[in-house]
Amino acid sequence: MIYFLLLLFVLLLAVFLYYQNNKLDITRYKIRSADIDSKVKIVHLSDFHSKVINKLPATVKRLNPDIIVITGDYINDKGKNEDKMLAFGRQLTEIATVVYITGNHERRLDNFEEIMDKLSGIGFTVLLDGITQTETEGGLVTFLGLDENQADFEDYKARKEGRFEYKDVAPLFRQFEKKKGFKIVLSHFPENFEQIKEMNYAQYDFDLQLSGHAHGGQFVLPFIGPVFSPGQGIFPKYAKGSYGTRPMLIVSRGLGNAEFPFRLFNHPEINVITLTRKLSED
Numbered sequence: 001m002i003y004f005l006l007l008l009f010v011l012l013l014a015v016f017l018y019y020q021n022n023k024l025d026i027t028r029y030k031i032r033s034a035d036i037d038s039k040v041k042i043v044h045l046s047d048f049h050s051k052v053i054n055k056l057p058a059t060v061k062r063l064n065p066d067i068i069v070i071t072g073d074y075i076n077d078k079g080k081n082e083d084k085m086l087a088f089g090r091q092l093t094e095i096a097t098v099v100y101i102t103g104n105h106e107r108r109l110d111n112f113e114e115i116m117d118k119l120s121g122i123g124f125t126v127l128l129d130g131i132t133q134t135e136t137e138g139g140l141v142t143f144l145g146l147d148e149n150q151a152d153f154e155d156y157k158a159r160k161e162g163r164f165e166y167k168d169v170a171p172l173f174r175q176f177e178k179k180k181g182f183k184i185v186l187s188h189f190p191e192n193f194e195q196i197k198e199m200n201y202a203q204y205d206f207d208l209q210l211s212g213h214a215h216g217g218q219f220v221l222p223f224i225g226p227v228f229s230p231g232q233g234i235f236p237k238y239a240k241g242s243y244g245t246r247p248m249l250i251v252s253r254g255l256g257n258a259e260f261p262f263r264l265f266n267h268p269e270i271n272v273i274t275l276t277r278k279l280s281e282d
Contacts (some may be wrong), residue, residue, distance in 0.1 A: 017262055024059060025267045029242060029250060032278040033139075033207060035182040040138035042184075043096075044271035046071040046212025047254030049105065050080040053268075056255070057091040063272055065096045066136045069143075070124075071212040071252065072103025072188035079109060086122055093123035097134055099143050100124040103188040103213060105258070107151030127186065129169070131176055138275065140181030144172060144206070148189055150231070159231060166192075166199050173204040182275055185209040185247070190238035191231050193249045202247055208273070209249045214239040216253030219264040226266075240269070 043065040045056075060068065075085050092098050100119060109115055120126045127145020134141045149167045150159075158164035176183065183206035187193070190211035194202045201209060217226020217239035226239035243249040253269035 020263050020265070020267065021257065021261075023267045024053070024056070025253075025269045026059075026063075027269055027271050029271065029273045030276060031208065031248065031273060032276050033182050034278045035180075035207075036139040036275045036277050038138040038277060040067070040136050040141060040182070040275040041065045042067045042069055042141075042273040042275070044069045044071065044210050044250065044252055044273060045255060046188075046252035047073040047103065047215060047256055047258075048075075048085070049073055049254075049256035049258050050076040050078075050082075050085055051256030052081055052084045052088055053255060056270075057088070057095065059270065060092065061095050063270070065272075066138065067134055067141060068092055068096050068098045069184075069186060069210055070098065070100040071186055071210050072101050073105040073212065073254075073256075073258070074100065074103070074119075075106060075109070075115060076256075076258065077105040077108035079111070079115075082115070086118055089119065089124060090122045098124045099127065099132065099134070099145065099186065101127050101145040101186045101188060102147050104151040107147075107149075129172055131172075131179065133179065133181060141275075142176070142179045142181040142183050143186055144176040144183070145186045146172070146188075148187065148192070150189055166196055168199070169201075170199075173201070173206075177205045183207050187211050188213050189231060190214055190249060190251045191236075193238065193243070193247075195232075195237070202244065202249075204247070206247050209247055210252070210271075210273075211238070211249065212252045212254050214251060214253075215257070216240040216263070216266040216269070218260055218266065220266040222265070240266075
């Protein structure tokens, strides 16, 4: 009897963990802006870590986005499932324009430049400290995609000890601020929004920052919240959800896992951001 109960427990635990790691949540946001004439829908994806989610392209297609954004760690630092992720990405480009930035995992790849060329080859707009503009029926959307130098494991230690030297992105932001349209910053690291003192991104004139990296805190405990994020540590402030108004930060919980294989009360997430016209009374 005890062996039967033990087996039942293991099976129930396996089902529970599978559900926690594979049930897709869709989180919706609506932002009004004077730079938008009518509705613009953006689907934000992050942190696949080479996880092929077969049902995701159909789900994204049903959402009918104007633009798809991927905020890094699309392919993990071992290059796992490279061919599958390229084929998967090609499916996304058939749905809408895909704007992509790197995460810390891509930056650790020995064949980084080759992977960037391949992602460009399948139709991704790859931004490495670059600016691109996408004209939609609802208005012009301008992206600044940051390629941040925070990839090495030594960088985590340096940041924890307060001796990490952040890349000076002020010239990029000054160029970005001059552009027209609804302005979106793509940064893999949400803590850079406000937590890096005088070099924080929130000081600049833009509308929205989209980030990932925190994996929603990996575990979310009742009455406590997200538990841990690399770069932020225990009980991270920027793990999921939205912060601020203008600029606003939206953090994706991500879709895959990195070194730690399980999530708890923290399902994979698709963010849907709908931009609409700002009314005169707003």
